[in-house]
Amino acid sequence: MASMNCHYYSFSLMRSVDINVIIPTPESDEQITNEETKKAYHYETGLPVLYLLHGAFGDYSSWVRYSNIERYAQKHCVAVVMASAANSFYQDMYRGDAYFTFFTEELPAFIGSVFPISKKREDTFVAGLSMGGYGAWFMALSKPEQYAKAASLSGALDLAMTYEGTKQGDMKGPFFWEQIFENPELISGSDADLLTLYDRCEAAGTIPELYYACGTEDFVYEMNLSVKRGLEERGANAVYEEGPGGHTWDFWDTYIQKVLQWMLPV
Template sequence: MASMNCNYYSFSLKHNVDINIIIPTPEGNEQITSEETQKAYPYEAGLPVLYLLHGAYGDHSSWMRFSNIERYAQKHCVAVVMASADNSFYQDMYCGNKYYTFFTEELPAFVQSIFPVSKRREDTFVAGLSMGGYGAWFLGLSKPEQYAKAASLSGALDLEMAYEQTKGSDDGAPFHWDRIFQDPTAIKGSDADLMTLYDRCEKVGNLPELYFACGTEDFVYDMNTSIRTQLEERGSKAVYVEGPGQHDWYFWEAYIQKVLQWMLPV
């Protein structure tokens, strides 16, 4: 596979950004052979593309440093794009950067203009861990015309619960809620509330496929079971998976493989 780092100026963020891109190539997983190079890679039509989001404290390099995402991208013949979002919950912040605009408009436009990726909704996916798990569903449900599937690993999916648990805390709470949202107490029912977005998509018949997984020993487990209950009440077809695990890379390394198998069966 081809793996590269790009640095360019972002007009929506008003500063230079680093992004990591993985492009699968025709060589085999272990070595180049004449047989393997005959594989058909749809560069002209465009490769499927996964926007892979980091969690709190992370950045564009997190998945590259702590997982084997390069091997999995090669296996599933999918381009993977990773960029930084600070601790913003992927919002256009009330006092801060416009990360939602960057991830849904500027970044896809840049990637599609430079790299051999598809522009079709059915080939475009988003996934993430922790804060990025929320981010994946947030992007997918707020732009359902853009993403076919969205997957969350250990996601902080109930944002109101996350706010209540971390507001006023300096210990392990990196979120400046009053900078992200004009009124953090009004998250429920707002454009940042995943169930509100879900109901809108369902009303117009334009839901992306959803997947979420969480470890049973994870501190966000209750958030995920709360969302599971709300989705079950709606008769949702979202895929929920749980298993032994905590909020760590052992879980995410195992389950990103399940996510890719769900998105792009091989």
């Protein structure tokens, strides 16, 4: 595969940014053994694309440094795009950067103009871990016309609960809530509340497919079960998986493979 680091100016963030982009290419076993010459990469029609989001404390390089995402992208013939969102929960911050606009508008426009990426909804996916798990669902449920599938791994899916947990000291996180939201006390039921967004998508008749997984030893496990109950009450068609593990790269590296199999079966 081709793995590239791009450095360019973002107008929505008003500064230069770094992104990592993985583009699958016929190579390795396909060339050496000559047994998979039937495999084609239709660059002219565009590759499916996965926007892959980091968690708190991370950045655009996290997935490449700590997982085998390059190998998995090659296997599933999918382009993967990774960019940084600081510790913003992928919001257009009240006092700070417009990360939601960057990730959902400017970044796709740049990627689509430079790389052989499909612009079709059915070929556009988003996934992430922890804070990025929330971000993936937040983007897809906010713009269901743009994303076909969204996946969360160990996601902080209940943002109001996350805020209360950090405020009470039960959870740790590098979040400056008053900079992200005008009033973080009002997150529940707002445009940042995932179940509220789901209800809007359901009313509009456009719901992206949802996947989520969490380790049974993870500190956000009970939160994921709470969201699971909320979705089940709504009759949501969301795929949930769990298994042994905590808030670790061992879990995320294993389950991103399940995510890709769910998004793009091979």
